[in-house]
Amino acid sequence: MRAILKTKAAIVGALMASTTVAAAGDVEVLHWWTSGGEAAALNVLKQDLEGQGIGWTDMPVAGGGGEQAMTVLRARVTAGNAPTAVQGLGFDILDWGNQGALADLNEVAAKEGWDDVVPDALKAFAKVDGKWVSAPVNVHSTNWVWANKAVLDANGIGVPTNWEEFTAALDTLKAAGITPIAHGGQAWQEATVFDAIAMSVLGPDGYKAAFIDLDEETLGSDAMKEAFDRMAVIRANVDDNFSGRDWNLATAMVINGEAGFQMMGDWAKGEFLNAGKVPGEDFLCFRFPGTTEQVTFNADQFMMFDQGGAVSTEQAALASAILSPSFQSAFNVVKGSVPARTDVSDADFDACGKQGMKDLAAAAASGNLFGSMAHGHAAPASVKNAIYDVVTAHFNGEYDSQTAVEELVDAVSIAK
Numbered sequence: 541m542r543a544i545l546k547t548k549a550a551i552v553g554a555l556m557a558s559t560t561v562a563a564a565g566d567v568e569v570l571h572w573w574t575s576g577g578e579a580a581a582l583n584v585l586k587q588d589l590e591g592q593g594i595g596w597t598d599m600p601v602a603g604g605g606g607e608q609a610m611t612v613l614r615a616r617v618t619a620g621n622a623p624t625a626v627q628g629l630g631f632d633i634l635d636w637g638n639q640g641a642l643a644d645l646n647e648v649a650a651k652e653g654w655d656d657v658v659p660d661a662l663k664a665f666a667k668v669d670g671k672w673v674s675a676p677v678n679v680h681s682t683n684w685v686w687a688n689k690a691v692l693d694a695n696g697i698g699v700p701t702n703w704e705e706f707t708a709a710l711d712t713l714k715a716a717g718i719t720p721i722a723h724g725g726q727a728w729q730e731a732t733v734f735d736a737i738a739m740s741v742l743g744p745d746g747y748k749a750a751f752i753d754l755d756e757e758t759l760g761s762d763a764m765k766e767a768f769d770r771m772a773v774i775r776a777n778v779d780d781n782f783s784g785r786d787w788n789l790a791t792a793m794v795i796n797g798e799a800g801f802q803m804m805g806d807w808a809k810g811e812f813l814n815a816g817k818v819p820g821e822d823f824l825c826f827r828f829p830g831t832t833e834q835v836t837f838n839a840d841q842f843m844m845f846d847q848g849g850a851v852s853t854e855q856a857a858l859a860s861a862i863l864s865p866s867f868q869s870a871f872n873v874v875k876g877s878v879p880a881r882t883d884v885s886d887a888d889f890d891a892c893g894k895q896g897m898k899d900l901a902a903a904a905a906s907g908n909l910f911g912s913m914a915h916g917h918a919a920p921a922s923v924k925n926a927i928y929d930v931v932t933a934h935f936n937g938e939y940d941s942q943t944a945v946e947e948l949v950d951a952v953s954i955a956k
């Protein structure tokens with residue numbers, strides 16, 4: 541099953557076809573890693589398992605951020621046909637764990653000492669009632685900017701260190717006839733941009749108050765209005781064809797020099813690498829101005845669905861492969877993320893990866909590590925989706941900033 545699924549009809553088709561897959565001794569893996577860079581990283585895992593004699597039944601559901609994949613998953617579980625392993629994020633994992641749908645991985649976790657090497661921020665989304673229910677693959681973060689170095693050099697632009705320098709760079713690029721910001725108009729991508737913008741304007745305490753504690757006052761504050769004003773500036777600096785564009789096609793615009801910057805999580809780096817580009821030479825990575833000390837993270841994990849009885853040999857082997865230090869290095873070097881274990885060397889990582897690992901450790905130590913609102917690590921899906929709706933409506937000109945703030949307060953209070 542190699543089809544990349546997008547439409548509802550395709551999802552239904554996949555559900556019907558999938559009843560025939562996954563022979564005993566295989567794992568069926570549902571995931572949304574369908575871009576070039578993502579597929580290259582996934583191959584590292586596939587090959588690892590195949591090396592152990594475990595077959596891989598692929599169940600890809602396209603759609604960055606995983607919304608479509610989660611729709612397919614719900615239908616599969618409802619039909620009593622859950623895949624063996626499913627890519628999951630944050631609160632979604634807790635939700636399935638609390639429903640009792642996930643297998644208990646404690647035996648393999650204890651044998652391999654996961655508790656000692658996986659950071660607490662990740663454990664909070666991998667364990668339910670003291671039970672490991674999923675295997676953390678990586679740590680991504682959303683407050684990054686990706687830039688085409690030649691484009692910046694040709695226009696006399698250095699790495700911007702604050703909002704004013706960033707907007708000055710956007711103006712320069714626009715005047716030169718280059719799309720300042722490559723963007724894909726999908727709600728999750730707008731929310732990803734909003735993660736960084738909100739962090740820079742509200743600061744770490746404000747970000748936490750708004751998106752994790754869901755504090756009404758912060759959600760309705762003047763600072764939040766300023767964050768929306770800045771989103772309008774971003775909107776004014778994207779091209780006319782942004783609507784509906786996939787994130788990796790936006791990354792390609794930066795790779796090709798059609799655009800200067802993309803604000804996106806570090807899965808974007810996987811696309812640069814897959815295109816043979818080198819950090820520091822062809823492209824630059826830097827934290828969104830005003831968020832250099834903060835990390836808004838999302839960690840991909842594989843949830844192991846309970847197949848009725850103890851965790852299967854194949855599920856345990858997959859979990860064990862995922863957590864092995866050599867896999868954590870090999871996979872994350874390709875994916876653009878950083879390891880989900882604290883004891884993996886940064887030797888094989890490029891400059892952006894080394895910075896990512898350093899930033900993560902520093903942010904965790906200084907209380908500057910926060911779950912990404914856009915990628916399901918700040919609040920449950922209902923709240924996340926409510927925020928998405930407001931952010932995307934504002935981005936598309938339906939609300940002015942003041943209305944957006946009011947709508948945000950209402951939407952979150954209804955959803956929580």
Ligand code: GAL
Pocket residue numbers: 572573578603604605606629680787807838839840915
């Ligand atoms: C994120 C996921 C990343 C990346 C991205 C775009 O939610 O954590 O691994 O795949 O979506 O698809």
